[in-house]
Amino acid sequence: MSPITDDLHPLDEHAFSARVEPHRRELHVHCYRLLGSFDEAEDLVQEAFLRAWRRRETYAGRASVRAWLYRIATNACLDALDKRPRRPSTSGEVAWLQPYPDALLDQLPDRREGPEGAALAKETVELAFIVAIQHLAPLPRAVLVLRDVLGCSAKESARLLETTEASVNSALQRARGELRERLPEEREAWRPDAEPTAAERELLARYVDCTERADAEGTAALLHQDVRFSMPPAPGLWEGRDTVVQAWVDGGFGSDAFGSLRCVVTRANGQPAVAAYVRRPGDAAHEPLAIDVLGVRDGVVGDITTFDRSQFARFDLPAAL
Structure with missing residues (x-):
């Protein structure tokens, strides 16, 4: 094993x-957020x-290797966003959105090393x-993640982003303002619990049962009247219980031609998830x-x-059931 050294x-x-x-998993989650x-x-x-390998001579040990890697990864993401600018649709869906398995989130380190290495909030x-x-522009998005997710100071964020503290503070103010318009006022209203509650487990069991029985009416009873449904990368956002269920029925849900369904429960992004299998x-x-x-909700x-x-x-998940 090579000796630990501040010189890479x-x-x-x-x-x-x-x-x-x-540091791979936590950097991956960081890039995923961005x-x-x-x-x-x-x-x-x-x-x-x-980039880190090519620039290893620039690491002088003034900060941790972890902080140095965050700086490189953040700027790599900003470069990518600059080359491929994109925005969510006018109705709000994000076509490039992908899920993150909880089993991989469980690999995140549970540690605190001061502001530059705050524990990752799942x-x-x-x-x-x-x-x-x-929905945020790239710089405010990166500032928000660095300041409010990773706990970096304005000074540390400015150093990571190679900009000024004034620019960081301005970007953070804009980001927080726009985020308040897109998330519930009470953070607890959207923050997932660390463990599913008994009520959540019961709701999930009923959702699975109705899905496997292709029971549109039963499924509708489990949905919020203002439920939102999307299927990235496919375009479209359906809102409202009746609209969503009708879209499923129009797609064949419950018909003999659609086939029979079986489900496997899993978790993604700290949320309950149901993997559906179909036999045509x-x-x-x-x-x-x-x-x-x-x-x-x-x-x-x-x-x-x-x-x-x-x-x-x-x-x-199994390749077939």
Whole structure:
């Protein structure tokens, strides 16, 4: 094993990797917050590690390796956003949104190392938060994550972003103002609990039962009257219980031609999720269909974000049932 040193430049590639790899998961979550896409976050972490390797001689040990990597990763994300500018649709959906499995969030370190390394708040990967901050311009978005999620000071954020404290403070004020318009006033209204409550487990069991029985009326009873439903990357946002259920029925839900459904419960973004498998007429097994990530409001399902079968492997779900 290579000795620990504040100088990264003399380390060979293997030793350098050993120094930076322990930070991969939290950097990935950081990039995910900024980008909203699991796949793009993976690419940007790789880009950040490559930049770190190429610039290892610039690390002088004045800050932790972790803080140095955050600086590189943040700027890599900002560069990517500058090259591929995009905005959510006028109705608010984020076409590039992808889910983050809770099993991977469990790999996050539980530690505090002062402002530059504040413990990562898992509630800030909830889909409502991720969607909300995608509406922010890149710089205010990065400032908000650094200041309000990671706990960096204005001075530290300015150093990370290579800008001034005045610019950071101005960006943070703008970001907080816009975020207040897109999230409930009470943070607890959207912050997911660390563990599912008994009521949540019961609601989830009923949701699974109604889905497997293709019971549209029963499912409707579990939905908030103002429920919101989207299917990124497909365009469209459906709002209201009757509108959402009718959209499912129009898509074949409950019909013989649609086939039979089975479900597996999982979790994504700190929220309950249901992976649905379908067996079409003539098929031998139930094949992956979609993952519903559920947002619970007032004891019922208030938000449903549905992701296609391409996400199943990431959740380590069965290939078929």
